Amino acid sequence: MSARIYQRPKNAMQSGKARTSDWLLEFEPAEAKRPDPLMGWAGSGDMKQQVLLKFGSCDEAKAYADRYGIEAHIQPTPPRRLKIQAYADNFR
Template structure:
């Protein structure tokens, strides 16, 4: 009976060893300046009131140890509207080492990162932070830079200003 109990424990240890993040990996600044090595791997014994959902769902350790970025996307430079820039977005940082390679046929960058193109939209920053905490993700928030709009009017060219006349050369 004792032998049967040690086999599952050994299998769990081997699984955790195989899927544990590489804490000695260097950060790939060419891919992302915000890719810190994960600080912890969740196993359900974390302090706090909430057990992370990633532990309960049986998510792979690779996904549990990921860092997420919460940000508000900037308005596209080619568009004048602000349609897609109102919601907050959460996306996963690229894996720091060994998960990108150059495709030998075309020379394109390839990736084995299954969360690379995934993002989730939220109505507010608080909702995104609450979701990341509930999932047990390490996260950081990038505050948006507010757009400065300078009011301009053609009529301002003809407003009287005391002092010498403005001389605008056109050629």
Template sequence: MKKAKIYKPNKTAMQSGLGKTDKWILEFEVEDPTKNPLMGWESSSDTYSEIKLEFSTKELAINYAKKKKIDFELIEPKKRKVIKKSYADNFLN
């Protein structure tokens, strides 16, 4: 079976909040992308690259991959470092 990666998506640069980052994604790795000679676009005959499965928890994604005998790589999300700021801090010190 093909290799997949299980990860939690990061927020996009256009997001200020953390919406749509609570799901875990199982996505198959793309193999052998080629350049389309007519249009110059990147294409592939690998239809697994179009599949992106969403799970509510990491455990559900791992159990699904094990049940379907899919080799997977688990990518843990990095912890966000939150620095509390206040407008008043600009005028102190």
């Protein structure tokens, strides 16, 4: 059983940073999804794909994974690159 620990990225559609400080533990899929023969929806028998655990810090998430024997891979948060631009630059 393996999982990944990551920090939720900022939503590109909004300017706020709500819920970006939470660290998430998400289980990796154990089996591939396959289409349902009747409806065509993608699905699998792996119920752990539906579990998403939230933690206040990376250390808390790692401690939880160690306590329950979950092999966790920490995905570091990419650095934010800001494009500093003045409004006057639009008219040059």
